Amino acid sequence: MTSIQCPDLEVLFTELEAGEGASLEHAASCPLCSAILEEHRQLEKDLYRLADPLPPPTLVANVMARVATEPTPLRRELWAGLSILVASLGVGLGLLISNDQALSRLGTALAALFTDGKVLIQGLASGASAIWNTAAGPVAALLVVLLIVSLSGLKRLVGNGPHPSEA
Amino acid sequence: MNALTLNPLGDIAQAIGSLMAEEAPALPWKADVQAARRGDPSAFEALVRSVQRAVYGLALRLLNSEAEAAEVSQEAFLRAYQNLHRYDESRPFDLWVMAITRNLCLDLLRRRTKVRTEELDPMKEVLPSGEASLEEGAIARQERQSLEEAMGTLSVEDREVLALYYVQKRTTKEIAQLLGCAPGTIMARLFRAREKLRKKMTPEEPT
Numbered sequence: 001m002t003s004i005q006c007p008d009l010e011v012l013f014t015e016l017e018a019g020e021g022a023s024l025e026h027a028a029s030c031p032l033c034s035a036i037l038e039e040h041r042q043l044e045k046d047l048y049r050l051a052d053p054l055p056p057p058t059l060v061a062n063v064m065a066r067v068a069t070e071p072t073p074l075r076r077e078l079w080a081g082l083s084i085l086v087a088s089l090g091v092g093l094g095l096l097i098s099n100d101q102a103l104s105r106l107g108t109a110l111a112a113l114f115t116d117g118k119v120l121i122q123g124l125a126s127g128a129s130a131i132w133n134t135a136a137g138p139v140a141a142l143l144v145v146l147l148i149v150s151l152s153g154l155k156r157l158v159g160n161g162p163h164p165s166e167a
Numbered sequence: 168m169n170a171l172t173l174n175p176l177g178d179i180a181q182a183i184g185s186l187m188a189e190e191a192p193a194l195p196w197k198a199d200v201q202a203a204r205r206g207d208p209s210a211f212e213a214l215v216r217s218v219q220r221a222v223y224g225l226a227l228r229l230l231n232s233e234a235e236a237a238e239v240s241q242e243a244f245l246r247a248y249q250n251l252h253r254y255d256e257s258r259p260f261d262l263w264v265m266a267i268t269r270n271l272c273l274d275l276l277r278r279r280t281k282v283r284t285e286e287l288d289p290m291k292e293v294l295p296s297g298e299a300s301l302e303e304g305a306i307a308r309q310e311r312q313s314l315e316e317a318m319g320t321l322s323v324e325d326r327e328v329l330a331l332y333y334v335q336k337r338t339t340k341e342i343a344q345l346l347g348c349a350p351g352t353i354m355a356r357l358f359r360a361r362e363k364l365r366k367k368m369t370p371e372e373p374t
Contacts, residue, residue, distance in 0.1 A: 010358050017354075043365055046314050047333035052224030056237050059223065063215050063244040064208060072206030073251040 006033055013040065196260035204251050211251075215244050218261040221335055222268050228330040229272040229323055239275060243268040262345050269327075269345065276323060317367040325360035332357055 007023035012033065015021030027033035071079065097103065113120070131139055196217070202210035222243060226236035247254070247264045254263055318326055331337045331345070332353075339350040339357070346353070 009362070010355070013358055013361075014354070039365065039369075040361075043361065043368065044333070046310060047329065047361075047364075048336075049311060050314065050318075050334045052220050052330075052334055053227055055219045055223035055240065056233075059219055059237060059240060060212060060215050062237075063241050064212055066241065066245050067208065067211060067248050070245070070248060073204045073248065074206065076249070077252050 006030060009036065012037070016040070194256060197256050200251065200254060200256060200260060203248070211248060214260060218264050219244075221261055222264055224334065225265055225327070225330065226268050226272055228318075228326050228334075229269070230275060231319060235275060239268060239271045243271055246271075258344075259341075262341060266345055273323075314364075314368065317364055320367060321360060321363055324356065325363055328353065328356045329360050329364065 005026070007026060011021075012023045012027060015024045016037065023033075027037055070076075095102065196214060199210040199214050203214060219240065223236055223240045226239045226243075227233065230236050230239065243264055246267050250267075254260070318329060321329070327346075328342065331342045332339070337345075339353040342353045343350040
């Protein structure tokens with residue numbers, strides 16, 4: 001095929017794409033390489049003329065018929081979220097009900113919250129005030145970071161998803 | 168005075184804005200995707216119509232079977248609908264659906280126990296040539312038909328890269344995105360596939 005001095009075909013075609021190079025210069029004066037390049041150009045010309053086949057005329061109707069039986073994407077997400085929430089609550093309640101000790105602790109904690117609620121709130125408020133007075137800057141920065149992270153997480157959860165190949 | 172001093176800044180901002188506008192990809196599918204997410208069937212139908220030929224074309228080239236290509240295309244669109252909330256709007260919608268299609272095709276090919284070469288024959292009539300002018304006539308059509316036949320005998324990987332690059336006119340960057348590899352790898356794969364095709368198209372030299 002090509003002579004010993006002729007360049008590797010991959011190099012030649014890469015230079016052809018780039019439009020310049022030593023191999024391309026060689027090809028200009030080499031009848032073997034010129035013939036290969038001409039053959040390559042013809043093949044590319046023929047390949048570019050190929051077209052995708054027309055899909056069956058019923059394709060869109062069939063797809064839409066199947067889509068019609070599906071819940072809307074947003075509702076699907078809502079139901080998925082709700083079902084996870086309900087399942088988690090169910091498991092939690094089930095554990096509580098099945099365990100007398102845990103149930104009595106919960107009752108005591110709720111009762112304590114009602115009776116000592118005011119004291120608890122006052123305690124929390126004074127604690128927060130003390131932290132704010134001693135380190136307002138770092139606390140504010142921490143709160144801002146937390147807010148940004150939460151918002152970007154929410155945005156990602158609602159908007160964008162994983163890579164298409166994972167779908 | 169102020170206006171005079173601010174003008175250069177305004178010009179710079181305008182220039183940056185126009186540059187960004189030039190670089191920003193057009194998102195023609197965005198409105199339809201958002202409407203489809205809210206449950207508008209006509210919006211999703213518009214999306215299906217806009218990409219059905221590319222999706223079906225890819226499936227047919229990979230599977231070499233009309234029936235399977237139609238089935239896989241339907242399944243791909245259904246999965247796209249089911250996962251529409253996961254779709255990243257900044258990416259081309261057609262490439263996203265094609266990635267789903269490709270995965271389904273590869274799954275199907277893996278499940279096949281043997282190569283069904285008998286399905287290559289109907290492809291001669293299934294795959295059309297491009298817009299043939301009258302002057303080109305029967306000879307050009309025949310040449311393209313032999314090209315399609317030769318392509319049909321290549322491996323799935325070779326058919327895929329040739330179809331995406333030459334038939335669907337995708338860039339190497341787009342193909343790389345779809346196939347999950349570097350553009351340089353696509354160039355190398357294209358070269359190898361083209362060489363195999365060239366050898367198949369070249370009549371054997373008499374010894």
